[in-house]
Amino acid sequence: METLDQPRVSTSSSFLCPERVKVTGAHASTFAEILTPSALAFVAALHRHFEPRRQELLKLRQLRRAEYAAGKLPDFLPETQSLRQSDWQVAPLPDDLQDRRVEITGPTERKMIINALNSGAKVFMADCEDSSAPTWENVVHGQINLRDAVRRTIALETPAKTYRLKEKTATLLVRPRGWHLNEKHVLVDGEPVSGALFDFGLYFFHNAHELLARGTGPYFYLPKLESHLEARLWNEVFELAQWELKIPKGTIKATVLIETLPAAFETNEILWELRQHSAGLNCGRWDYIFSYIKTVGAQPEYRLPDRSQVTMTVPNMAAYVRLVIDTCHRRGVHAMGGMAAQIPIKDNQAENAIALDKVHTDKLREARLGHDGTWVAHPALVPIALEVFDELMPGPNQIDKPRSTEPLPTAAELLQAPQGTITEAGLRQNLDVALRYLGAWIGGNGCVPLYNLMEDAATAEISRVQVWQWLHTPGTELADGRAVTAELYRALLKDVVDKLRQEVEEETYVEHYRPAVQLLDRLVTADECADFLTLPAYELLP
Template identity: 55%
Template sequence: MAMAGDAARTVPPLSLTGPRLAGQEDLLTPAAQAFLVDLHRAFEPTRQQRLAARAQRQARFDAGALPDFREDTRGIRDGDWTVAPLPAALQDRRVEITGPVDPKMVINALNSGANCYMADFEDSTCPTWENLLVGQRALRKAVTGQLDWMAPDGSKHYVLDATSKTVLIVRPRGWHLDEKHVLVDGQRMSGSLFDLGLFAFHNAAGLHAKDRGPYFYLPKLESMEEAALWDDVLAFTEVRLGLPVGTMKVTVLIETLPAVFEMHEILHALRGRIAGLNCGRWDYIFSYLKTFRRHRDRVLPERGQVGMTQPFLKAYSELLIQTCHRRGAHAMGGMAAQIPIAGDPIANEEALARVRADKLREANAGHDGTWVAHPALIPVAREVFDEKMPTPNQQQVRREDVAVTRDDLIRPSLGTITRKGFDNNVEVCVRYIAAWLDGQGCVPIHWLMEDAATAEIGRAQLWQWLHMADNGGGHLHLDDGTPVDFSLFDRALMTLPSKLADRMKLPGGSKINEAIALLDELTHANELVPFLTLPAYERLG
């Protein structure tokens, strides 16, 4: 008779369930697979504990609790310590470009003249198996200087500029995402560990030899314990790959509301390898919505009215600058999502003026650099930071004038919900979801580069606005007095296809109906789904 242990031993340590792609054996070699297995076995139990802690915290917020600074870590906040010195390659990060990991984007970003390129496996990459492996292959070739790409019609050949000094920084997926195409001991692997582990396995030694890291951006952390988990993962990786401990440097995106109350603690947990914190403004707004989804007194106005001058966002960015500079780390600014408006020079200049104003605000506040989504914005951002920041960074700007309290960080915002704003949320959500389901992670919509973070704002706002009446407070209203109810939402959904007359020309046009159905399902659900990409991922092949 076979014993239970015999059956368990028949499960292969690692199995690949995705479609077999040409060349994947060069990436997923037996040695690489063994390394991924070791990462999973070492850290998956702790990842699950951290995700459970997130859910428990959110349950307290839903019951009326408010986030606050931790009493048990006061000693860290009050202590006199700094992070490890920054490497030369990360001293000057005044303009960083971000984008997905397809070969054309990788080449254009590294050739763009930006100081750094954040190669994004997260919000701007749809995690199809093909996208992930194509991205890993592109980055591997880029590290060795061998990446090129030919347009499908043969009209243009893209080649890396051998003289480029743009520093590569890789963003893996967040702790909440699985990689369903890789099973370890029959269990899905963490998307975070797969993305970072496979990249590091193939590229860490080469980058280290060039004094280029490897370097990473870490997304969507909510606590110092999640940061400590990353520190353990990186130390484990360094030892296994023969790198000195502390070689891998990271920048953490402060893009969740719980994390803003633990910035000192996150820096401390990663103090041997952290280079800075980043104002991930779009995900931060989404996290504010999600954290206070049951709090009627903290409902935000429509997305277009939630800018960085809103008091809670101003407090967040200035506290981040103060915290980072006190600890010897960079304080990176947020994303300019605008893209050039072709054929309308007046509208294009107005958009560029908004970018200049935003970057001027960041530079004057003391940020050490900023993000852009399009190469055309690099000169705009660089001009501002070159004028205001003649030194490589602004760590000498300590912002001792900043005195941010708990209430400042959660202060309600003034504003309205207009019919245009409501309908725009519906349209952007549907169009982005459709493109995502079709394999595209960043999509130009109304001259903004939308990614998962911006779509999440619209999706979470719709849910919150529409479910407020369920909490006994009655319906919210548009600025013209119209109740914000499900009949308003249903009409917006039903009329959307007629507004998208040329929808088959849009990214993901064939998925519009499926996207409408998914947004309808998520918005009518009694509970706000934590991340849009969780149910959407299950619909990918």
């Protein structure tokens, strides 16, 4: 591995880069503070060491997808049965990760970071993934904002207000992009680097020592894992990164989002692989529904009803939650609850009260089940979630609470499709949300308020894969008896597009929403369900 302290540099681009590293993204004076030769050399070293294995694991995903498409169903791994049955626990957690009763999430935009850290939540997850559109400017500005947040120098002056950090702030966690995404603006040996390694590498290189000096540490959320082998790769990244920066092994702590159906069958194995670096698991509910459809949804018996009917109390979702909580508490670590996506409805107090009551009910369910904390999308929801967990969880967590005597969920329970109906309103809403979100994403915004919910890539993914499923599984009918056909889909899509065009400027429609319409149509009419809408959409970003 090349020496990271004094990398040989080249001036082949606007940035001073290590040899065989090229930054193709736009140059700005502040960007050079983050994209230093040493930081780029660190990212390049991670890329060269781990890129071959990342590609092997992505190919393994495709092989498994082909098996599922041929009728095989996910199941618990027979070769790791002894690991699941044996007694072991993950390494102890640092003090500032013991109490995570309310976590707030959002993109790495400057005002968002300040407001989230000041929100009263215990943790802020700064998101480089599903709530961030990865334009070059967003990606690099996000790293600048995170650097300033760690050093508590982050501030924002606007004509209306000055934003600064309070004395007491939330603990900072960062979610890098998933293994499947590239960062096309940085090439190493002519190849684009992994978006995951780029996000992780820059944040860790610039901030790890500073975080430790301030009594905290480099803490992460890991998205979109589909197997314990992918967790093993992250663990190897952590070990090498800590060694390179002379930081003790186990300093990094990472919470894995169980947001894919295959990963639900490997919760114990994922914790085992990360046992020196684990901070638990999170029920990433929206991506989990998306993954369920993508994994088994081509088979009619796994057809889902309207998105609004797939709640956390339907049997397969309840089984998934029960499994995550039991696994985490058996292994001595946190089981985090899911996202409350509601946002305040300022112009209708009656509807706002109903929305907030839904949040309260959802958090009550999570606390009673044994979750050690929960997620919210808006600062106004923090007090509601805190009140519930303060009442029902007097200690910092519920890890030591006696485990349920109920049998662990079976594979059949995890796969059972919820009952319900498919409606024209549900189909129309899926098209509308997917299109509006995708257009905003192409315009550089990955966190979009729509119909009193904060939508991100996960909910947009549910919307588009549901349309794909309903179009491609034989016998799909609406509740009124009409068949879901290509003709019905196109008629509804035209209505949605016509309404949208009345609401946005023509230039905005042409630049952002017209390509969104074309991409959405291509994805939902394709014979095979595409892995992620963000992969082809990324090619539309500058």
